[in-house]
Amino acid sequence: MIAERGAAATSHPLATLIAIDILRAGGNAVDAAIAAAAALAVIEPAMTGIGGDCFVLIAPKGGDNVIAYNGAGRAPAAASAEWFLDRGIGQISPDSVHSVTVPGAVEAWCRLANDHGKLGIDRLLQPAIALAAKGFPVASRVAADWRRNVDRLRADPAARAILLPKGKAPRAGDRIAFPALAKAMKAIARDGADAFYRGWIADDIVRRLRAEGSLHTREDFARHRGDYAAPISTGYHGTRVFECPPPGQGLTALLLLNILAECPLAADPLSADRFHTQIEASKLAYAERDRHIADPEHVRVPVKRLLARAHAKRLAAAIDPARAMSNLPEHLLLPHPDTTYLTVVDKDRTAVSFINSIYYSFGSARVAPKSGVVLQNRGANFVIDPGHPNCIGPGKRPMHTIIPAMVTKGGKALVSFAVMGGHYQPVGQAQVLGNMLDYGMDPQAALDFPRLFFENDGVTAEAGIPDALRRDLTARGHRIVPAEADDPHGGGQVIAIDWKRGVLIAGSEPRKDGLALGY
Numbered sequence: 001m002i003a004e005r006g007a008a009a010t011s012h013p014l015a016t017l018i019a020i021d022i023l024r025a026g027g028n029a030v031d032a033a034i035a036a037a038a039a040l041a042v043i044e045p046a047m048t049g050i051g052g053d054c055f056v057l058i059a060p061k062g063g064d065n066v067i068a069y070n071g072a073g074r075a076p077a078a079a080s081a082e083w084f085l086d087r088g089i090g091q092i093s094p095d096s097v098h099s100v101t102v103p104g105a106v107e108a109w110c111r112l113a114n115d116h117g118k119l120g121i122d123r124l125l126q127p128a129i130a131l132a133a134k135g136f137p138v139a140s141r142v143a144a145d146w147r148r149n150v151d152r153l154r155a156d157p158a159a160r161a162i163l164l165p166k167g168k169a170p171r172a173g174d175r176i177a178f179p180a181l182a183k184a185m186k187a188i189a190r191d192g193a194d195a196f197y198r199g200w201i202a203d204d205i206v207r208r209l210r211a212e213g214s215l216h217t218r219e220d221f222a223r224h225r226g227d228y229a230a231p232i233s234t235g236y237h238g239t240r241v242f243e244c245p246p247p248g249q250g251l252t253a254l255l256l257l258n259i260l261a262e263c264p265l266a267a268d269p270l271s272a273d274r275f276h277t278q279i280e281a282s283k284l285a286y287a288e289r290d291r292h293i294a295d296p297e298h299v300r301v302p303v304k305r306l307l308a309r310a311h312a313k314r315l316a317a318a319i320d321p322a323r324a325m326s327n328l329p330e331h332l333l334l335p336h337p338d339t340t341y342l343t344v345v346d347k348d349r350t351a352v353s354f355i356n357s358i359y360y361s362f363g364s365a366r367v368a369p370k371s372g373v374v375l376q377n378r379g380a381n382f383v384i385d386p387g388h389p390n391c392i393g394p395g396k397r398p399m400h401t402i403i404p405a406m407v408t409k410g411g412k413a414l415v416s417f418a419v420m421g422g423h424y425q426p427v428g429q430a431q432v433l434g435n436m437l438d439y440g441m442d443p444q445a446a447l448d449f450p451r452l453f454f455e456n457d458g459v460t461a462e463a464g465i466p467d468a469l470r471r472d473l474t475a476r477g478h479r480i481v482p483a484e485a486d487d488p489h490g491g492g493q494v495i496a497i498d499w500k501r502g503v504l505i506a507g508s509e510p511r512k513d514g515l516a517l518g519y
Contacts, residue, residue: 001444003518007504008032009493010342011047011420011512012139015039018127019344020517022119029346030058030116031124033354034109036342038128038185040356041105042178043136045163046145047340047420050184050196051205051373052358054105055244056112057231057406059413062349062497066406066413067116068231068244071108072397073101073224075379076215079394081386083215092380092392094360095152097212099377101398103196105356108226110193125189132185132372135177139513143172145361148487152365158208159367159374180372197221204370212366220395231406234258234307237437239414242406246293246301247390250403253426256285258312260430263319269439269449272472273321279454279478280319282427283328288315289426294389295397301389324477339402343416345495345504351416353404359422405429413497417443420509421490424453428490436496443494443507444516451489452480462488 001007006029008019018039019032027035033056041049054071079098084090092098113121138146146169153159153169160167162180170176187195195201202221209216231242234254241257243250259281266274292301305311318325339357357376364377381399382392390399401422407415415436419428428451435446450464458479461470470480483489491509493516498505508514 001506001516001518003504004502005347005519006345007495007506007516007518008036008342008344009495009506009508009514009516010036010040011340011491011493011509011514012040012043013513013515014043014131014136015342016515016517019342020519022124023346024519027119028117028348029344029350029352030112031119032344032346033342033352034113034117035124035127036344037109037354037356038125039131040340040342042128042131042181043139044142044340045374046142046149046361047358048356049358049374050106051103051363052105052356052376053103053378053400053402054108054356055248055400055402055404056108057242057244057353057404058116059351059406059408059416062351062413064240064408064411064413066231066242066408068229069108069112069226070229070244071104071226072247072400073104073378074395074397075101075382075392076217076220077394078215079392081384081391081393084384084392090384092382092384094377094380095365097209097214097364097366099380100209100214100216100364100366100375101379102220102224103376104224104226106188106196107193107224111226121192122189125185129182129185129189132178132182135175138170138172138174138176140172141513143170146170149361149365153362156366158369159362159365162367162372163362178372180370184371184373197224201371201373205368205373205375208366208368232303232307236261236433239407239409239437241433242408243403245296245303247295247397248400248403249289249293249426250405251293251303251306252285252289253403253405253429255288255306255312256281256426256430258307258309259284259316260434262312262316265438269435270466270469272469272476275452275469276321276473276476277319278427278431279459280325281316282454283325284315284318285426287328292389293399298393298396299389322476339420339422341404341418341420341491341493343493343495345416345497349413349497351406351413351495351497353406353416353418355402355404355418357402401425403429407433412499415494415496417492417494419490419492423455424490427453428492432492432494443496443505447492447494447507447509453489460489
């Protein structure tokens, strides 16, 4: 998609249309992104919602003074490692009530609308409220995600009543409405973040959680506040790539790019040389992630050391071009939940890279009954080990997988993008960015390109990976596992700014229901 005045790319056509409508009504890119994210919180309930978290990068007027916002929620004030260990809990499972952290998305939306938007949160939430109140047709990928999670949703009475009409997941094309969620969003539109964190919505959530033994209190919600943070960055082949700082895993993406920059560039983007190097570099970068990334308000994360070129050179030297490495430490985190991402660029070239998530599909599979809020399970990313930086603690934020990205060159924003897919995201970002910068692909071709990912001691390969490539990787010691047809790797959105020709070039993920539009 090529446009001149503005563009939006999201994982759902209705959300993209809403973003474009906001731009054409006089809103800016921040307004459009918030309105689209709110709509996705209704129409993609497995991926996102007002019970989740949010991270954002903004390049005002297309410059390189990139702003980062951390909209991650925290563990309850009573959540100490000792509390869990005293009760014999050595791991927080994704289905545990203790996996629920205070949602940060609503505060982020309201704060960003106030600080950087034009139209106000009331106007921005109206399209989402209408969708929740009047209903919407379920899209194909949304229906597939819903269908896979029926058993989890049935375990919670409110989730069963609200998300499984007639006891079943809706099919593609079925209409569904969420009147309770519409009521909650109306309250937020009227009263802002206080309606969520200090009013009846917080009461509803806390009551639901404490009935199951949670440690959450009203005070945990009332004290929540996101924060602006200095983004982190690295240079890659003539550009500068920005990420949100820890506790997000954007540091992993930057380290991965640094390692790849130290390796020979394969001539063919669909070659075993390229993918072998990408797999091996990801093993090294993810091992560093699991050792170090945590909440910087509670522990020191050695960002500067991890992004030093000397560190990347040492790691790259461990890659054998002919053989897969083994005996790496086991990942501390469970693999590959999903999420949703969107990007918007307006007529002033302000670029917004915006990601919202409830972590696993339908989060913790718990719903607050009066507000219809689906509660995230981001706390499953904590470890229960007092010696580990990412150990759960009072008011602490877990290591986060969701990572928006921004690329600049020569003082101007060049690409606003990200790739969804839980732990896949750093690899997805490196591949899509490499497709564009190293192999000259446009945004859509870069997203369409086949993917594979090292996880669970194997390499999960999509159907588009040629047989010859599979055989070559197998010969180098990789165990190739076919990806499920209805569960491909991640999803992404890209908008590139062509300053010389004055156009925006956008692409949207074919693995989602997504759409890129401009005007």
